[in-house]
Amino acid sequence: MRKESGLGDTAFARNRAEPLHRWVPWIAGFSSSFVRSVLETAGDREPGDVLVLDPFVGVGTTLVEAMGRGHDAVGFEINPYAALVCRAKMGCLTHDLGLFRRTLRAFRDWMAGNVGRAPRAQPPREFASRVPFFSPAVERKVLHVLDFIAGLKEDWLRDVFRVALGAVMVGFSNYSYEPSLGRRASAGKDDILDADVAGIVAGKLDEMLGDMAEAQLRAASLGRKPRAAVFADSFLTHHERVGAGTVDFLITSPPYLNNYHYVRNTRPHLFWLGLVEKRSQLAEMERASFGKFWQTVRSGPRIELEAKCGGLAEALEELRSRNPEKGEYGGRGWANYAAAYFNDCLAFCRAARRVMKTGGTAVIVIGNNILQGIEFQTDRLLAELAEGCGFGTVALHSVRTKRTGSSIVRSSVRVGRAAERVELYETAVELRAREAKTA
Ligand SMILES: C[S@@+](CC[C@H](N)C(=O)[O-])C[C@H]1O[C@@H](n2cnc3c(N)ncnc32)[C@H](O)[C@@H]1O
Numbered sequence: 001m002r003k004e005s006g007l008g009d010t011a012f013a014r015n016r017a018e019p020l021h022r023w024v025p026w027i028a029g030f031s032s033s034f035v036r037s038v039l040e041t042a043g044d045r046e047p048g049d050v051l052v053l054d055p056f057v058g059v060g061t062t063l064v065e066a067m068g069r070g071h072d073a074v075g076f077e078i079n080p081y082a083a084l085v086c087r088a089k090m091g092c093l094t095h096d097l098g099l100f101r102r103t104l105r106a107f108r109d110w111m112a113g114n115v116g117r118a119p120r121a122q123p124p125r126e127f128a129s130r131v132p133f134f135s136p137a138v139e140r141k142v143l144h145v146l147d148f149i150a151g152l153k154e155d156w157l158r159d160v161f162r163v164a165l166g167a168v169m170v171g172f173s174n175y176s177y178e179p180s181l182g183r184r185a186s187a188g189k190d191d192i193l194d195a196d197v198a199g200i201v202a203g204k205l206d207e208m209l210g211d212m213a214e215a216q217l218r219a220a221s222l223g224r225k226p227r228a229a230v231f232a233d234s235f236l237t238h239h240e241r242v243g244a245g246t247v248d249f250l251i252t253s254p255p256y257l258n259n260y261h262y263v264r265n266t267r268p269h270l271f272w273l274g275l276v277e278k279r280s281q282l283a284e285m286e287r288a289s290f291g292k293f294w295q296t297v298r299s300g301p302r303i304e305l306e307a308k309c310g311g312l313a314e315a316l317e318e319l320r321s322r323n324p325e326k327g328e329y330g331g332r333g334w335a336n337y338a339a340a341y342f343n344d345c346l347a348f349c350r351a352a353r354r355v356m357k358t359g360g361t362a363v364i365v366i367g368n369n370i371l372q373g374i375e376f377q378t379d380r381l382l383a384e385l386a387e388g389c390g391f392g393t394v395a396l397h398s399v400r401t402k403r404t405g406s407s408i409v410r411s412s413v414r415v416g417r418a419a420e421r422v423e424l425y426e427t428a429v430e431l432r433a434r435e436a437k438t439a
Contacts, residue, residue: 015031015032015061018032019210019211019214019215020064020089020092020211020215021059021061021064022207022211023059023085023088023089023163023167023204023207023208023211024059024085024163024166024167026058026059026082027177027179027260027262027265030061030253030365031061032061032064032065034365034399034428035061035062035065035066035251036065038249038251038361038363038428039052039065039066039069039071039249039251041361042069042071042248042249047069047070047071047222047224047226048070048071048072048224048226049248050066050071050072050248050249051071051072051073051074051246051247051248051249052066052071052072052073052074052247052248052249052250052251053073053074053075053242053247053249053250053251053252053355054073054074054075054076054250054251054252055075055076055235055239055250055252055254055348055351055352056076056077056235056252056253056254056255056290057075057076057077057082057083057086057230057252058077058082058086058253059082059085059086059089060075060082060085060086060089060090060230062075062251062252063075063086063089063090063228063230064089066226066228066249067090067093067219067226067228068215068218070222070223070224070226071226071249072226072227072228073090073226073227073228073229074228074229074230074231074241074242075228075229075230075231076230076231076233076234076235076238076239077230077231077232078232078233078234078285078288078289079262079263079266079270079285080232080270080275080276081166081266081269081270081273081275082262082266083230083232084159084162084163084166084273084275085163085166086230087159087230088156088159088160088163090228090229090230091156091159092211092212092215092216093215093216093219093225093226094225095156095160095212097209097212097213097216099154099157100157100160100205100209100212101209103152103157104202104205104206104209107148107161107198107201107202107205108198108202110144110148111141111144111145111148111197111198111202112198114144114147117144119140119143119144119146119147120143120147120150121143121144121146121147121150122143123139123143123272124271124272124274124277125277126271126277126278126279127267127268127271127272129175129268130183131174131183131185131191132174133173133174133175133268133272134172134173134174134192135174135191135192135193135194137193137194138172138173138192138193138194138195138197141195141197141198142165142169142197142272144197144198145161145165145197145198145201146165146272146274148161149161149162149165160205160208161201161205162273162274163208164201164204164205164208165201165272165273166269166272166273167204168200168201168204169268169269169272170268171195171200172192172195172197172200173192173268174191174192175268176189177265179260180260180261180264180265181264181265181267181268233288234288234289234290235290235348235351236288236290236344236347236348236351237288239351239354239355242355243355244354244355245354245355245356245357245358246355246357247355247356247357247360248357248360248361249360249361249362249363250352250355250356250360250361250362250363250364251362251363252362252363252364252365253364253365253366254290254291254345254348254364254366255289255290255291256366256367256369256378257291257338257341257367257368257369257371257376257378258367258369259293259294259295259337261293261295262289263282263285263286263289263293264282267282270282290344290348291337291340291341291344291345292337292340292341292344293337294333294334294336294337297333297336297337297340298328298329298332298333298334298336298337299328299333300336302335302336303335303336303339303340303343304339305339305342305343306343306346307342307343307345307346307381307385309381309384309385309388310380310381310384312342312376312381315374315376316335316338316339317335318374319331319334319335319338319371319372319374320332320335322334322372322373322374323372330372331372334371334372337371338371338376342381342385345378345381345382345385346385346389349382349385349386349388349389349391350389352386352389352391353386353389353390353391353433356433357433358433358434358435359432359433360432360433361394361430361431361432361433362386362391362429362430362431362432362433363428363429363430363431364382364428364429364431365399365426365427365428365429366378366379366382366426366427366429367379367424367425367426367427368422368424368425368427369424370422370424375422379396379427379429380396382429383396383429383431386429386431390433390434390435391431391432391433391434392431392432392434393429393430393431394430394431394432395430396427396428396429396430397427397428397429397430398425398426398427399426399427399428400425400426401423401424401425401426
């Protein structure tokens with residue numbers, strides 16, 4: 001397969017300065033400009049005639065851009081924190097900004113007037129961390145913020161305030177992202193003993209208010225109010241919520257084969273924002289995750305590969321035989337992880353073909369990876385699986401090389417026996433839905 005480079009850089013870092021996108025950073029999110037470059041291929045079709053889907057929507061880059069062009073959009077996201085952020089962004093065209101402004105003023109007054117009072121909210125009971133997540137002085141202020149949120153009458157306002165708190169809370173906690181969540185002390189940083197929690201949260205809300213005002217102004221010139229829906233469910237099991245043959249553009253980036261643990265890394269947000277109460281809910285989320293996690297599947301029974309494509313079965317056998325002395329921490333555990341991952345790739349391709357219009361475009365950003373020294377060219381394998389499900393490959397666009405890997409990736413490289421250095425890259429796999437009979 002040919003590699004092209006006709007689509008823009010996918011790095012989420014570019015979103016950090018852009019309205020709406022900048023609300024919350026998301027690991028392996030992609031850039032707004034990348035999504036725009038794909039949607040531009042819709043040309044001068046009536047915006048309302050185009051339905052855009054992101055089955056792994058994260059914090060909503062695809063949906064924000066689709067709505068910005070007047071398209072209807074739908075997304076799936078199993079992480080309730082990401083889904084919350086996405087919903088808050090989708091609602092921004094209809095929110096009453098006068099009410100928002102008044103509530104923000106009331107928030108500043110409330111926080112200033114509450115200094116000496118004991119908060120009513122309690123820290124989440126089942127949230128455990130190795131050291132206190134917030135220092136006592138910070139925790140007290142966070143609980144005051146939660147008291148204020150609990151008193152808000154409108155659901156959307158509660159959501160917007162929770163998003164603002166979620167966006168900034170790690171910044172005044174004793175943890176940081178490196179890129180996985182870890183203690184500040186482990187990264188050589190001091191704990192945060194106190195912070196201006198009210199000022200930091202209010203600053204975020206100010207930014208969000210400004211972005212909403214700008215989005216509402218721009219939308220007024222579009223001539224139509226696009227509709228958007230976000231389902232807080234797995235696309236693999238709930239894709240029937242989208243009609244068969246209805247989607248014109250599918251733009252997405254599923255979790256990569258690098259075992260980045262979205263669930264673990266958002267535990268503070270999930271618990272402190274009241275999106276999850278019990279640890280068992282995290283386990284459910286892990287089971288529903290695309291590709292699962294190595295920690296979830298390594299010790300289970302052998303996972304058989306259903307996804308048959310070029311050399312994958314052989315590569316998995318080779319992986320299974322590596323480092324047997326390490327038991328489930330060696331090749332055996334990683335082979336289970338890879339088999340679960342590619343089986344989900346196959347389930348995804350089938351579901352994607354079901355929802356797409358014949359002739360529709362799917363663009364899937366995905367990275368290669370190295371497990372125990374064996375490289376998996378996920379982009380090529382995914383394209384091959386998609387071809388078996390009724391897609392044709394248009395191109396593999398090389399969008400990034402020298403991707404920064406997670407610690408899992410680096411350790412995989414270290415324990416490997418690969419003779420030559422393998423570079424990590426990202427590819428946008430561009431597919432076209434063929435006649436349905438071959439699906
Ligand atoms: C690479 S991120 C997508 C980021 C997104 N492109 C953005 O810009 O924000 C992959 C997302 O897929 C979500 N996810 C994992 N399994 C899923 C499933 N079965 N259904 C829906 N979403 C899932 C993860 O929680 C994560 O947010």
